[in-house]
Amino acid sequence: xxxxxxxxxxxxxxxxxxxxxxTQSATGRxxxxxxxxxxxxxxxxxxxVRGRAGRWYREITANLQGAxxxxxxxxxxxAIPITDLATIARVSNSYLQKYRNSxxxxxxxxxxxxxxxxxxxxx
Numbered sequence: 605x606x607x608x609x610x611x612x613x614x615x616x617x618x619x620x621x622x623x624x625x626x627t628q629s630a631t632g633r634x635x636x637x638x639x640x641x642x643x644x645x646x647x648x649x650x651x652x653v654r655g656r657a658g659r660w661y662r663e664i665t666a667n668l669q670g671a672x673x674x675x676x677x678x679x680x681x682x683a684i685p686i687t688d689l690a691t692i693a694r695v696s697n698s699y700l701q702k703y704r705n706s707x708x709x710x711x712x713x714x715x716x717x718x719x720x721x722x723x724x725x726x727x
């Protein structure tokens with residue numbers, strides 16, 4: 605059973621527009637990137653708008669460890685790559701619904717971004 609965030613945090617993630625994700629390069633340098641986040645069935649998902657070319661995506665998939673920042677709090681996470689097409693579709697629908705007022709939302713549901721879907725679990 606995957607680890608899940610507590611309900612108050614899930615509610616906050618569901619309503620917040622952006623979070624920062626912290627990743628680490630192979631040389632140990634830490635980076636923070638602002639990204640969009642969605643909650644689907646009490647699981648937290650992120651996706652790289654730049655597809656596999658996104659630095660934060662490359663770094664977190666190299667070691668699967670990172671952190672997210674919400675309201676100044678640092679929360680360590682583990683990234684789980686998602687390959688299930690039904691889950692990827694639900695995540696896409698969630699992005700389209702949550703960010704429907706943004707002209708940039710379609711950037712996150714392009715064919716090349718779909719394979720970058722990650723579930724984040726608390727560590």
